[in-house]
Amino acid sequence: IPMQTYFILSYTQVKIQSPPTPEMATQEVPLNETLAHLKTESETLKSKLEEERAKLHDVELHQVAEKVEGLGQFVMKTRRTLKGHGNKVLCMDWCKDKRRIVSSSQDGKVIVWDAFTTNKEHAVTMPCTWVMACAYAPSGCAVACGGLDNKCSVYPLSLDKNENLAAKKKSVAMHTNYLSACSFTNSDMQILTSSGDGTCALWDVESGQLLQSFHGHAADVLCLDLAPSETGNTFVSGGCDKKANVWDMRSGQCIQSFETHESDINSVRYYPSGDAFASGSDDATCRLYDLRADREVAIYSKDSIIFGVSSVDFSLSGRLLFGGYNDYTINVWDVLKGTRVSILFGHENRVSTLRVSPDGTAFCTGSWDHTLRIWA
Amino acid sequence: MTINTLAKGGCHREQMACFRKMEKVIVAMQDPDMGMKMRNQRLLITVIPHAMTGHDIIAWLTHKYRISEEESLHLGNMLVKYGYIYPLKEPRCLVLRPDESPYRFQTPYFWTSTRWPASELDYAIYLAKKNIRKQGELMEYEKERYSLLHKRINHTWDFVVMQAREQLRASKQRRKADRIVLECQEQAYWLINRPPPGVNNVLDTGLERPNNFSCRVTLNSDYYKREIEACRKALGRNRVKSSICLEGFLKYSEQYLNHDPIMQGCLPSNPWISDDTAHWTMNAEIVPVPTRLRVERWSFSFMELLNDAMGRREFMTYLEKEFSAENLYFWQACEDIRHGESSKIVEKVEDIYKNFLAPGAARWVNIDSKTMDKTLEGIKRPHRFVMDDAQMHIYFLMKKDSYPRYLKSDLYKNMLAKAIVPQETKKSVFPFMRRQRHSSPSPAQTATQAAEEEGLAKGAGANSAAGSHF
Numbered sequence: 001i002p003m004q005t006y007f008i009l010s011y012t013q014v015k016i017q018s019p020p021t022p023e024m025a026t027q028e029v030p031l032n033e034t035l036a037h038l039k040t041e042s043e044t045l046k047s048k049l050e051e052e053r054a055k056l057h058d059v060e061l062h063q064v065a066e067k068v069e070g071l072g073q074f075v076m077k078t079r080r081t082l083k084g085h086g087n088k089v090l091c092m093d094w095c096k097d098k099r100r101i102v103s104s105s106q107d108g109k110v111i112v113w114d115a116f117t118t119n120k121e122h123a124v125t126m127p128c129t130w131v132m133a134c135a136y137a138p139s140g141c142a143v144a145c146g147g148l149d150n151k152c153s154v155y156p157l158s159l160d161k162n163e164n165l166a167a168k169k170k171s172v173a174m175h176t177n178y179l180s181a182c183s184f185t186n187s188d189m190q191i192l193t194s195s196g197d198g199t200c201a202l203w204d205v206e207s208g209q210l211l212q213s214f215h216g217h218a219a220d221v222l223c224l225d226l227a228p229s230e231t232g233n234t235f236v237s238g239g240c241d242k243k244a245n246v247w248d249m250r251s252g253q254c255i256q257s258f259e260t261h262e263s264d265i266n267s268v269r270y271y272p273s274g275d276a277f278a279s280g281s282d283d284a285t286c287r288l289y290d291l292r293a294d295r296e297v298a299i300y301s302k303d304s305i306i307f308g309v310s311s312v313d314f315s316l317s318g319r320l321l322f323g324g325y326n327d328y329t330i331n332v333w334d335v336l337k338g339t340r341v342s343i344l345f346g347h348e349n350r351v352s353t354l355r356v357s358p359d360g361t362a363f364c365t366g367s368w369d370h371t372l373r374i375w376a
Numbered sequence: 377m378t379i380n381t382l383a384k385g386g387c388h389r390e391q392m393a394c395f396r397k398m399e400k401v402i403v404a405m406q407d408p409d410m411g412m413k414m415r416n417q418r419l420l421i422t423v424i425p426h427a428m429t430g431h432d433i434i435a436w437l438t439h440k441y442r443i444s445e446e447e448s449l450h451l452g453n454m455l456v457k458y459g460y461i462y463p464l465k466e467p468r469c470l471v472l473r474p475d476e477s478p479y480r481f482q483t484p485y486f487w488t489s490t491r492w493p494a495s496e497l498d499y500a501i502y503l504a505k506k507n508i509r510k511q512g513e514l515m516e517y518e519k520e521r522y523s524l525l526h527k528r529i530n531h532t533w534d535f536v537v538m539q540a541r542e543q544l545r546a547s548k549q550r551r552k553a554d555r556i557v558l559e560c561q562e563q564a565y566w567l568i569n570r571p572p573p574g575v576n577n578v579l580d581t582g583l584e585r586p587n588n589f590s591c592r593v594t595l596n597s598d599y600y601k602r603e604i605e606a607c608r609k610a611l612g613r614n615r616v617k618s619s620i621c622l623e624g625f626l627k628y629s630e631q632y633l634n635h636d637p638i639m640q641g642c643l644p645s646n647p648w649i650s651d652d653t654a655h656w657t658m659n660a661e662i663v664p665v666p667t668r669l670r671v672e673r674w675s676f677s678f679m680e681l682l683n684d685a686m687g688r689r690e691f692m693t694y695l696e697k698e699f700s701a702e703n704l705y706f707w708q709a710c711e712d713i714r715h716g717e718s719s720k721i722v723e724k725v726e727d728i729y730k731n732f733l734a735p736g737a738a739r740w741v742n743i744d745s746k747t748m749d750k751t752l753e754g755i756k757r758p759h760r761f762v763m764d765d766a767q768m769h770i771y772f773l774m775k776k777d778s779y780p781r782y783l784k785s786d787l788y789k790n791m792l793a794k795a796i797v798p799q800e801t802k803k804s805v806f807p808f809m810r811r812q813r814h815s816s817p818s819p820a821q822t823a824t825q826a827a828e829e830e831g832l833a834k835g836a837g838a839n840s841a842a843g844s845h846f
Contacts, residue, residue: 064626216606
């Protein structure tokens with residue numbers, strides 16, 4: 001910084017406030033300059049990163065996929081409709097038994113269903129509205145949920161009809177803003193959460209202890225997904241800052257970051273091999289990011305698709321990508337060729353959540369029309 | 377009824393993006409060359425110019441976007457729901473009909489995005505106009521809102537009535553056709569911005585999200601320093617050429633194609649479609665004889681083998697034969713630490729040391745000296761990840777050595793040979809008769825039982841067709 005500039009700025013500072021000691025003048029100015037300087041440096045490095053990433057991009061996915069056989073007509077229908085929520089369904093998750101699900105809604109209700117018979121097996125009323133996150137424990141013996149209460153709580157599922165589930169509730173996670181998503185890791189003992197406070201966190205269920213926190217998003221974090229990798233140590237998150245970040249669960253470091261969406265990222269989901277992940281955004285596109293190539297490798301979009309994607313998931317083989325949209329539809333994409341294979345109608349309001357079942361036999365959608373549907 | 381509370385000075389980000397896109401469609405529809413053909417439509421005794429039929433709209437969308445008629449109807453419906461096109465017949469019903477019903481484009485003046493947010497004052501003036509124009513023209517819910525507004529903005533009521541009168545006077549001087557159009561346009565606007573009770577509010581976007589850069593996360597120097605650090609690391613990372621990575625997707629999809637029920641169906645049938653749970657019964661966690669597809673899948677990757685309880689059991693049997701079972705036991709014990717309760721870590725680490733690492737341990741594992749030294753050092757201050765290096769070493773040992781040999785072994789080949797290939801369930805002779813959908817024991821119940829009966833096999837939990845308890 002040229003000395004002149006320094007003195008002019010410090011002089012301005014001095015004029016506004018009472019004459020400071022020389023020490024104070026030194027403190028005031030560099031702080032503001034440093035911040036702007038850091039911001040510029042950060043942005044410059046990001047551009048450089050994009051340039052580097054582009055260098056090794058020698059072919060597009062749909063080009064490589066030209067030799068693959070196209071997909072025929074797809075017939076998928078609603079096979080079950082689950083009615084029982086009194087307000088918008090916000091989130092759902094499958095049980096490992098491939099037929100049970102847990103769902104949560106705006107009115108604070110969390111319901112566990114046997115989706116196959118459509119029977120409701122458990123119901124809990126949360127003390128808050130907008131339960132935006134819910135997850136089934138790997139053992140099938142508990143569910144976790146949270147939302148506007150800024151917490152994630154675990155409810156052991158009791159089959160004693162007389163027992164009030166809420167009595168055994170265990171408060172695990174505490175954020176300083178709403179809970180947007182939660183997921184158990186490989187066991188019932190740890191939960192990963194994301195929040196409107198801009199962070200993700202890993203918690204020990206038994207003690208409620210914070211094991212690791214993840215800072216790096218510039219705004220609300222809306223979604224997360226655990227990697228199905230051999231070493232099982234990473235997860236991806238997406239947020240209102242349009243960034244998708246890949247994190248190391250042990251160190252809390254952000255190991256990869258992607259910023260190509262034009263709006264909030266509402267959903268992230270790993271490709272079954274763990275080498276890539278898909279994202280769905282308010283910009284009406286879904287995108288595929290390859291972790292080894294370290295870049296976006298496909299965009300799934302169409303002129304006629306105007307409304308945002310709320311939720312995405314892959315079919316078992318990863319060939320299909322299902323997206324739930326804010327215009328009440330589900331679009332089915334050929335992941336390899338980049339084309340839209342099918343559009344499914346049925347919901348009467350936004351599709352807010354979508355998950356493929358653990359064995360890939362069906363997928364479930366939850367909607368603002370108060371219902372859940374199973375499609376196969 | 378509540379007046380929507382929206383962020384002052386700014387439209388909801390998500391909504392604006394959608395509005396802009398819809399507006400592009402609308403503008404294209406009105407393009408003099410490629411747009412829609414408009415004509416006069418008769419409404420009772422009046423002729424309204426520049427109108428189109430529902431049918432026309434759908435045809436244009438189908439052609440322009442190369443989509444099906446069903447999808448065009450859906451898209452067109454959105455345009456009507458958001459007020460860019462309004463119906464002339466049955467104007468209170470904002471639905472696109474695929475027939476000769478007449479529609480018209482909403483004037484940009486009355487686009488929701490133009491006049492955002494809809495103001496209380498304007499709504500009051502609108503209701504006042506309706507009230508003055510014809511007594512009893514206000515609907516029940518409008519009457520309620522009118523009186524609510526009257527209370528709330530009572531201080532400006534004179535202004536409201538004056539404006540209403542003025543607007544009515546001005547409209548009387550227009551041609552009848554124009555007057556009707558203006559009334560329709562204004563009505564359509566308010567049907568969207570102040571929907572009647574019971575109608576979906578399309579402008580409802582749920583919980584309001586803050587603007588892009590929330591003040592909840594402080595973008596201070598720490599934040600940028602972290603960004604810079606992450607960028608520097610990212611710049612230094614090894615990347616793989618796209619042509620190599622992308623081939624991987626093709627291979628994976630092909631390999632798993634037959635295992636993807638949505639793509640290829642599943643045998644004997646998809647339970648969700650046929651209501652028959654045989655597929656689940658045959659693929660339960662532990663079964664006497666597994667299916668062929670399942671055994672095949674164990675050969676796709678080491679992870680697949682380990683993730684399947686039966687596969688893991690088979691592999692353990694193989695390792696016992698090879699006298700290297702301690703590797704798998706060790707790996708499992710390490711997993712248990714990584715994913716288990718924090719409170720048990722110390723105890724579990726001690727057990728692992730005793731059983732696997734200590735000199736002369738019963739199940740001593742062969743780790744290279746460097747890793748062993750590092751691990752032993754780490755054990756002095758045990759934490760969740762203290763076993764990671766050792767675990768990874770053993771994992772890759774099994775993956776590179778024992779696993780490929782297992783796949784070539786008789787044990788695996790026999791398993792594959794006697795594996796079941798289920799018969800496809802023939803479609804029912806009476807397709808209208810729905811099978812009874814049996815419930816299955818909840819995993820929660822199983823755990824309770826297991827706890828009670830103290831460690832009986834988990835086999836009971838997976839079988840369906842048990843009597844319903846609910």
